[in-house]
Amino acid sequence: MHNLTLLSQAEKNRIELDKQAAYVVWQIKNAKRGYEAIAEVSNNIEDDDEREFFDNAVTKYKTKMGVA
Template sequence: MHNLTLLSDAEKNRIELDKQAAYAVWQVKNAKKGYEVFAEIGGNIDDDDEREFFERAVTKYKNKMAVA
């Protein structure tokens, strides 16, 4: 078990971005939203490194959930 409160703000943010990516892919897979959800979320991320992290997470979850 890990105590998430001990993580840095940057690490907590990456966990949140990873969760957002997983949920966005799930929404697309289950026809709750269209593919534009990825651009919508990514467009709201100001930091280039964080946006790239989100995009990599989306790719990871697309592969795991078999979303084209």
């Protein structure tokens, strides 16, 4: 068990981005949103490293959830 409050802000941001990636792929899988949702979220991330992390997380979750 980890105390998330002890993480740095950057680590907390990555956890949040990972959650957002999982959620947007889940929404696509369940026909709640279209694929443009990925671009909408990604385009709102200002930091290049964070955007790349999000995009990689989306790829991970698309594979896990069987979304093409």
